[in-house]
Amino acid sequence: MYHINFIVMADIDDFTREVECIYKDERYAVRDNGAVFRYPRDGRRPRKYDNFWTFGKPNIVHGYMEIASVRIHTIVATVFLGPKPTKEHVVDHIDTNRRNNRVENLRWVTRLENILDNPITRKRIKLRCGSIEAFLANPSILQENELPPDLRWMRTVTDAEAQVSKKRLLEWAESDKEPSGGSLGAWVFDPSEKSTVYSQQPQVSTHETQADLLTEEGQLGVWGYMQPGFQENDQDNTLQDKEKEEDRKPDLLLSLTPGAAQVKVFFDDKPCEYPCTPQHFEGNPVAAYAANLTDDAVFWRNQTGDRAYSVAKYGYSRDGNSLIVMSRAAYVWKEQADGDSKPVSITQLGPDEYDINKLSCSLTEVTYEQNLFVHERIEPGFHPNEYLEEIFNQCIKKT
Known part of the structure; x- marks a missing residue:
């Protein structure tokens, strides 16, 4: 067995348990951090995705991590949580991050439980449908108001990042606040950000050298997008810039x-x-x-x-x-x-x-x-x- 080290924030070798299993006639080694290793078939040449550890490749349509079109969260859940209880059960990503396949982030639920028992999902349904009661009275209302999922913020995470993001999302779900703009990804993973809503990043009030446009975290402030010659006291330009913020x-x-x-x-x-x-x-x-x-x-x-x-x-x-x-x-x-x-x-x-x-x-x-x-x-x-x-x-x- 060998593996390839990926230089990513979530260390593929940072795990506690590793188990071998057979899933859909394929032999895997599976780690509790969401990584898998697929073995070659007996007597056959190694295939494209054989013989290396991977968190998987995100499907560009739905965002779930896959290995050769097999969803990794189902493999991980089957190995560590047991087989699928019934055909009605699905795997729930508790923090709603579809790339976080750490064992503690997964659970078997029915589709209705997935909606009602996950406070983060429940909060989003309230925002889409008006109330849970409205959804239960007419489940099709969710489809009518459904938007493509925002996949940009989702990624594999370390244990510490998983705890931070889950805590922050649960706090938001229990609050009466709605998203107020800015980036979900920056807000949910950054331990230095204290806000419980999606807030805009700090702004830089000068327009000088490229280095001057960075915040303490190296973040690009709003003024970094200004066209050359922008004057901060130009009210028309300021208004125009604010109108463009949502497009950035x-x-x-x-x-x-x-x-x-x-x-x-x-x-x-x-x-x-x-x-x-x-x-x-x-x-x-x-x-x-x-x-x-x-x-x-x-x-x-x-x-x-x-x-x-x-x-x-x-x-x-x-x-x-x-x-x-x-x-x-x-x-x-x-x-x-x-x-x-x-x-x-x-x-x-x-x-x-x-x-x-x-x-x-x-x-x-x-x-x-x-x-x-x-x-x-x-x-x-x-x-x-x-x-x-x-x-x-x-x-x-x-x-």
């Missing part, structure tokens, strides 16, 4: 590269470099960015500069308004004499010291919004190439 991407960090921003994945994300960001261009900004995506050019570099990802390939999105960039690690971890490991650039290694096919990859969407090239991870974390290849092909425009 949540959780933006200004990157270390001028003109670049990144969408936060985790509450303690730090600004990074995006060297391919155009500094001067005419015409289509997305096309200008694409022109810089030459083979093996550095696409992303972390804040300390010791880790970088280079361009593997890219394509235009289906609507042609953004770029989908697959990047590949330009370093490997090497053990040092003192026993610690550190990242070493592959340019310092011989061809026999690393396998390019085993370097982890990342998938990013690049858009141009209000004078910023915005970088957003399509799939949080770093993964094997084959893991992201399918998602890349789904996202790009077919030629």
